[in-house]
Amino acid sequence: MSINQVGKNIWCIDGDPVKMLTIPFQTRMTVIRLAGDKLWVHSPVQPIPDRIKAINSLGQVTYLIAPNVFHHLSLDQWAAKYPHAKLWGAEGLQYKRKDLKWDGVLKERPEMEWEDEIDQLYFQGSKILKEMVFLHKPSKTLILTDLIQNHDPKNETAIWKMIKKMNGVLAPHGGVPKDLRLTIRDKVKARASLNQILSWDFEKLIISHGLCIEKEAKNYVAGCFSWLKG
């Protein structure tokens, strides 16, 4: 179990590998400690005892955040473990996971409960993926889920290394997956989302799949979206 402190009041915890449509993914969750020791938990991975112990030592799990319709696999276990935590999900998840008791749908502006520390916006323009993007303002850290991927070659078989390289998501040359780019038909909306993200003050980037970027992340993100320029 590895827990990595990214900055003051923000940590990453690596999860177990998962398969989506046969594609292997390394996973990562992000934990932010808000005022009052309230923990805001982004894209939670499997809640094995070691992870739970580490998280409980940081504060009180208060919010569980599902940032897009693909990141919801362990939420039922988390909701069972933390019945008082509030469950917030991206648009669409409420229909996909009717078995969960949702407390809210993520909207274009941050909830009052976390707006002092966290900003948010939907990345618009794709027919498939409408991902909520977050900024932890105190640590200047951008948090993305699937929009940028940078899979570590150390974890990949030869065949998946080749496929992920072709899809533009193999470190050190990761980026926006080429298959995802094809779904971004409304480039005007996508550019507006990107411009808003780039107007935020951030230096680090956390991603759910692959190696994170620890400095000069704004240049990195701009480079990953260079194909989107009009």
Ligand SMILES: [Fe+2]
């Ligand atoms: Fe993902």
